[in-house]
Amino acid sequence: AQSVTQPDIHITVSEGASLELRCNYSYGATPYLFWYVQSPGQGLQLLLKYFSGDTLVQGIKGFEAEFKRSQSSFNLRKPSVHWSDAAEYFCAVALYGGSQGNLIFGKGTKLSVKP
Amino acid sequence: DVKVTQSSRYLVKRTGEKVFLECVQDMDHENMFWYRQDPGLGLRLIYFSYDVKMKEKGDIPEGYSVSREKKERFSLILESASTNQTSMYLCASRTTGGTGLNSPLHFGNGTRLTVT
Numbered sequence: 001a002q003s004v005t006q007p008d009i010h011i012t013v014s015e016g017a018s019l020e021l022r023c024n025y026s027y028g029a030t031p032y033l034f035w036y037v038q039s040p041g042q043g044l045q046l047l048l049k050y051f052s053g054d055t056l057v058q059g060i061k062g063f064e065a066e067f068k069r070s071q072s073s074f075n076l077r078k079p080s081v082h083w084s085d086a087a088e089y090f091c092a093v094a095l096y097g098g099s100q101g102n103l104i105f106g107k108g109t110k111l112s113v114k115p
Numbered sequence: 116d117v118k119v120t121q122s123s124r125y126l127v128k129r130t131g132e133k134v135f136l137e138c139v140q141d142m143d144h145e146n147m148f149w150y151r152q153d154p155g156l157g158l159r160l161i162y163f164s165y166d167v168k169m170k171e172k173g174d175i176p177e178g179y180s181v182s183r184e185k186k187e188r189f190s191l192i193l194e195s196a197s198t199n200q201t202s203m204y205l206c207a208s209r210t211t212g213g214t215g216l217n218s219p220l221h222f223g224n225g226t227r228l229t230v231t
Contacts, residue, residue: 009155034219043119043205043222044158090157102148102173103220107157 002027004093006106013081014114021076021109023091032094033074034103035065039087047089050074061085086113118142121206121223128230134193136226138206145211147189148220149173149181152203161204164189165211196230203227 003026013019025031032051036044048059055067065076074091091106122137140147148163150173160173162181170181178200182190189208193200204227207220 036220036222041224043224044207044220045222046219049219102160102163105158107155 002093002095002104004091004104004106006089006091006109008109009107010110010112012112012114015083016080019076019078019081019085019111021089021091021111023074023076023106024072025074025091025093026072027093027095031074033065033067034092034094035059035063035074035076036090036092036105037061037087038090038108044090047076081111081113083113083115086111119206119208119221119223121204121226123226124224126226126228128193128196128228130197130230132193132196132230134196134228134230136191136193136204136206136228138189138191138208138223139187140189140208140221141187142208142210142221143186144208144221145186146209147183148207148209149179149189149191150205150207151175152205152225158205161191196228198230201228201230 005024034049035047038044047063048057050057050067058064063078088108088110090108092103095102119140128134149161150158152158159175161179164170164183167186180192203225205225206223209218209220
């Protein structure tokens, strides 16, 4: 069955430090991959998406993610974290199917930022 | 910009009450979704609708029903609320555009429901 794993439940980084959030998927075909961010009390906002082509994709707010087929990974990165990046981050994979598709979400990684 | 509006940010209901959660989107999206979000469990799909009057069960439909009489509105109904339905509920919409898979979900801000 398709699945998405975010191994880290909670990560704390210092402001200005680099960030990498891990995401691994299990899916037989070429995946459609997404990263969403959820600020406290808000819904989810799309950071970036990957469908095909260049395996390094750029998103909003200075985030990027790299698709590595050999590792079944789609890790999210940011070179320098800002305090406003404190939020919960969700990786998701789109299923292909007759029901118009559906996203499978990971359980999320909560990011805390130390001053 | 796409706007998905959930009618209530916070709701408190009693056990056994019938509860309606409303969601409206303003971008003529074909697909609409209801998720439930609980700590440590992530987002779980309750129901989705790929068009007006169409609906499909998601992963956890038990205790819920939905209604989509108009394209812009997707309602989640708790027929008889129970305490284990206390949760954050998120509505989302998406255009199909081709396969629909490359269209991101647009989320509302959520409704935090407490059932006492």
